[in-house]
Amino acid sequence: MLPEISKLIKKLDSLDYVVEEELATILLLMLKLKKPLLLEGPPGVGKTEVAHIIASYLNTKFIRLQCYEGLDSASTIYEWNYQKQLLSIKLTEGSGLSSAEKESHIFGDEFLLKRPLLQAITESDKAPVLLIDEIDRADEEFEAFLLELLSAYQISIPEMGTVKANHIPIVVLTSNRTRELSDALKRRCLYHWVPYPEFQKELAIINKHLPDINQVLATQLVKFVQYLRSLKLDKSPGISESIDWAEGLIALGAKAFTQDYIDKSLGVILKSDKDITNIRSQGIDSILNEIEA
Amino acid sequence: MQHYSNYSGLEASVLGFCELCRSHELSIGLNHSEEALMAAQSGFINDSKSFKIALRSIFCSCEEEYSTFDRFFDIYWRKKRHEYMPKTRTRKQTKIIKQTKGSVVLVGSGDEEETKKDGARTVSGANKMESLRKTDFSKVADIDHLLLDELAEKLLLQLNHRLKRRLRASKDGKIDLRKTIRRNLSQGDNLFELLKKNRKFEKYRMIILLDVSGSMDKYSFYLLKFIWTLKSNFKKIEAFVFSTKLLRITEFIEKVQIDQAMLQMNTNSDHWSSGTVIGKCLQEFNDQYSKKVLLKLNCLETTAWIQANLNCYQKS
Numbered sequence: 370m371l372p373e374i375s376k377l378i379k380k381l382d383s384l385d386y387v388v389e390e391e392l393a394t395i396l397l398l399m400l401k402l403k404k405p406l407l408l409e410g411p412p413g414v415g416k417t418e419v420a421h422i423i424a425s426y427l428n429t430k431f432i433r434l435q436c437y438e439g440l441d442s443a444s445t446i447y448e449w450n451y452q453k454q455l456l457s458i459k460l461t462e463g464s465g466l467s468s469a470e471k472e473s474h475i476f477g478d479e480f481l482l483k484r485p486l487l488q489a490i491t492e493s494d495k496a497p498v499l500l501i502d503e504i505d506r507a508d509e510e511f512e513a514f515l516l517e518l519l520s521a522y523q524i525s526i527p528e529m530g531t532v533k534a535n536h537i538p539i540v541v542l543t544s545n546r547t548r549e550l551s552d553a554l555k556r557r558c559l560y561h562w563v564p565y566p567e568f569q570k571e572l573a574i575i576n577k578h579l580p581d582i583n584q585v586l587a588t589q590l591v592k593f594v595q596y597l598r599s600l601k602l603d604k605s606p607g608i609s610e611s612i613d614w615a616e617g618l619i620a621l622g623a624k625a626f627t628q629d630y631i632d633k634s635l636g637v638i639l640k641s642d643k644d645i646t647n648i649r650s651q652g653i654d655s656i657l658n659e660i661e662a
Numbered sequence: 663m664q665h666y667s668n669y670s671g672l673e674a675s676v677l678g679f680c681e682l683c684r685s686h687e688l689s690i691g692l693n694h695s696e697e698a699l700m701a702a703q704s705g706f707i708n709d710s711k712s713f714k715i716a717l718r719s720i721f722c723s724c725e726e727e728y729s730t731f732d733r734f735f736d737i738y739w740r741k742k743r744h745e746y747m748p749k750t751r752t753r754k755q756t757k758i759i760k761q762t763k764g765s766v767v768l769v770g771s772g773d774e775e776e777t778k779k780d781g782a783r784t785v786s787g788a789n790k791m792e793s794l795r796k797t798d799f800s801k802v803a804d805i806d807h808l809l810l811d812e813l814a815e816k817l818l819l820q821l822n823h824r825l826k827r828r829l830r831a832s833k834d835g836k837i838d839l840r841k842t843i844r845r846n847l848s849q850g851d852n853l854f855e856l857l858k859k860n861r862k863f864e865k866y867r868m869i870i871l872l873d874v875s876g877s878m879d880k881y882s883f884y885l886l887k888f889i890w891t892l893k894s895n896f897k898k899i900e901a902f903v904f905s906t907k908l909l910r911i912t913e914f915i916e917k918v919q920i921d922q923a924m925l926q927m928n929t930n931s932d933h934w935s936s937g938t939v940i941g942k943c944l945q946e947f948n949d950q951y952s953k954k955v956l957l958k959l960n961c962l963e964t965t966a967w968i969q970a971n972l973n974c975y976q977k978s
Contacts, residue, residue, distance in 0.1 A: 370711070394706075402700060409725070455853075556694075560724070
């Protein structure tokens with residue numbers, strides 16, 4: 370392993386983030402090439418957390434853009450504060466300013482409402498971390514718009530001209546792969562598929578979050594969750610659900626991973642009635658025996 | 663056939679690897695080559711595993727490409743490794759290097775032959791999924807049918823999703839002056855809040871005639887799935903299948919599950935994959951259903967090869 374990578378792993382570990390060699394290598398590459406990183410994977414595997422931890426590691430500002438269907442440029446780049454502009458016009462009515470002066474005044478920085486993308490490229494101190502979360506939920510039109518931003522790092526505002534990035538932001542895009550992203554967007558990014566964590570990694574994550582947890586309980590819980598992921602469920606549990614479950618069991622005062630506690634708290638890990646019924650009908654006892662074997 | 667062993671120097675080796683990947687399904691542009699070179703020069707080349715991970719993140723654009731990439735990386739760089747990477751060789755490693763010397767060329771030529779054999783996949787610059795998206799159903803190899811089913815399901819879901827989205831009123835319509843004035847009456851003459859007009863969409867009725875004769879075998883299954891997907895996006899869909907007979911399948915496609923719909927069609931139809939008597943079928947359609955369903959016709963789709971039955975079609 371390269372010394373820089375092991376150093377990064379140690380640093381992230383000190384920030385309570387468990388990262389394996391592969392992801393650490395890609396993060397290092399992203400920082401060296403200054404290229405956006407596209408993380409794809411099932412929900413709940415910690416894709417969003419990567420952006421948070423990079424911001425903490427670099428001690429820089431974190432800007433998040435949550436994507437959704439119908440997301441438009443007004444909500445992502447900028448908007449004019451219309452009400453404030455109107456008030457300003459009223460206030461300057463008797464001031465004797467020319468209409469050109471009035472216009473340049475109301476289309477100034479004071480009236481500009483910066484949205485995440487504009488914030489990211491106008492950050493003056495340091496390159497911020499920009500998280501474009503769940504890009505697969507946004508429309509293709511928005512995806513096409515991002516192409517310009519991710520290659521030129523500039524935005525055109527008709528009233529003000531082109532705004533260029535002071536510092537190239539560190540961009541992390543996440544996708545749950547509900548739809549295929551365009552090749553053009555993928556070409557502009559480094560790509561990493563984030564799978565569900567393996568047993569050891571998941572155990573380490575739970576220990577990081579809950580250092581006082583009983584080791585036997587944590588081990589059995591992780592084995593159980595790993596088993597659930599191997600089944601065909603409507604919604605497989607992610608890492609966050611495992612942590613919540615462990616926290617829940619501790620809150621319930623569980624000393625051991627028994628059928629009673631599992632049955633009571635199954636709703637923490639499974640988010641579908643069908644899945645819960647399936648697991649109960651399969652028999653929690655038999656599952657426990659199977660994972661122990 | 664490329665002789666990658668002819669390259670020398672780090673730059674040439676990286677470019678040679680790009681060339682190899684490019685000729686085997688991975689879509690790699692000039693910027694990727696440049697970035698691969700930058701990664702190598704910034705120290706990743708010093709560790710084979712790190713270099714592999716770095717190049718994989720640059721070259722691959724989906725998880726499915728990982729295995730292809732890994733295969734070519736191992737073949738290509740196993741040979742080049744000793745030139746750039748620290749020498750931590752054992753006797754066993756030396757043996758592996760010897761084995762790969764010839765296999766770089768062999769694999770290159772082997773895959774080219776395979777590609778030539780597989781006509782359905784020879785879409786330039788596209789990966790397997792992409793090429794399958796552009797391939798005619800009739801040219802799809804049997805082995806790809808499962809993959810195609812999966813792909814069709816995904817595409818149909820996307821189609822359904824998009825159609826639904828289009829029917830939703832946009833917030834970005836024109837300013838509705840009447841509503842805006844009314845809303846801002848309390849503000850005097852200041853129009854603080856701007857209200858927009860909502861676009862209204864009208865759902866259309868659709869009539870579909872689908873040819874399910876023998877020649878359409880490879881298409882009809884997917885087109886039926888397509889019709890089933892469309893049902894929720896139109897006011898009313900009237901669907902018919904025909905070959906030597908005409909069958910109205912409107913009630914079957916109303917089923918919630920596509921499997922149920924298919925099963926119903928299967929049990930009610932005995933003329934699937936037979937010949938085509940398009941004229942007779944259209945005549946039957948005219949006689950029995952046209953008055954009921956053609957009150958307001960917006961769209962008529964037929965997938966049949968009308969040319970062959972043109973005379974009969976004109977008569978009907």
